[in-house]
Amino acid sequence: MSLSGIKALTFDTGGTVLDWHTGFRDAFSEAGQRHGIDRDWSQIANRFRRLSMEMMLNLGADGPPGYNFDEAHARCLEKLLREEGLDAFDYVDRHRIAWEAPHRLAAWTDVREGLAALRARYIVASFTLLSYRLVIDTSRENGLSWDAVLSCEGLGVYKLLPEAYLRAAKRLQLAPEECLMVACHPFDLDAAAKVGFRTALIRRPTEWGVHAEGLPDVPPSGTYDVEVDSVLELDERMSQCF
Incomplete structure (x- = not known):
């Protein structure tokens, strides 16, 4: 895609x-x-x-x-x-x-370097259910830099409501199709795609622990515009189309 x-x-x-x-x-x-x-x-x-x-x-x-x-x-x-x-x-x-x-949550080890690389070419924003303060504190804790923090706390509606995604794109002054939703959660990507966002799946197989049970299945390969195993791999893929 x-x-x-x-x-x-x-x-x-x-x-x-x-x-x-x-x-x-x-x-x-x-x-x-x-x-x-x-x-x-x-x-x-x-x-x-x-x-x-x-x-x-x-x-x-x-x-x-x-x-x-x-x-x-x-x-x-x-x-x-x-x-x-x-x-x-x-x-x-x-x-x-x-x-x-x-x-004080730790970021995955690929995130800091990956975000920095992506920001050289794209607007990179945190678009999250988390509170502003939680994103601020964890970003400072892990040395993460964002161009914007789009917390649903400020948008006034929360994902997975379509309006949350539309408001996020509007805050960036972009059309939904100019935005790539990046998530390890298929439900987030599916909701974003319904309003026009492009989608990138980052696989986090241990998000729920090493031996987690009863978790939703990840859709078959090819469901999303890009599917990778790290933010660094996402940067590599994105660099090919910039």
Whole structure:
């Protein structure tokens, strides 16, 4: 598929750019060690992620959003700890998991160099469900530079609503077809494609951990305009059509 005419790359951030699983798993594990509790922290981290995503996807469909992703993390953590019988986790534990851990998430090792290379030729933006503050903190933590941060918090509607993608393109003063949505999540790419974005799949096979189960299947090869294993590979592919 042709990649000509693309002027901006809009990156999903919480998974495509950031390794959320390791950060949350380790935060839960550290809290468990404080209280002498041994659980499958990888599975609990994944459940926490699913709960928070459910609160954020399509937020704004029924009116102005009443919370951002940081608040969703805090609310979902309270629910999760009750249901998992982890009431021993105190305020310090909860703050470390819901605030400190996500704001210190590590980027995948290919991201920093890859983004820098792409920015030499394209507008490169974070287009994300995450809060502004979370993107700011993790970008500073990992030395990431963006031309723009398009948080759904500021757009007023959240992915996967079509209007979120249309507003993101409008903020860049571009037509949707001039934007390449970059994500490891097929649902994000599918929603972007429906309003005219071109699409790039970055495979993150360990996004949900090494032995994750019950995850949605990735569509057959050839579904998206470009499919790669890293941001560096994406830069290489994009350089051929610039």
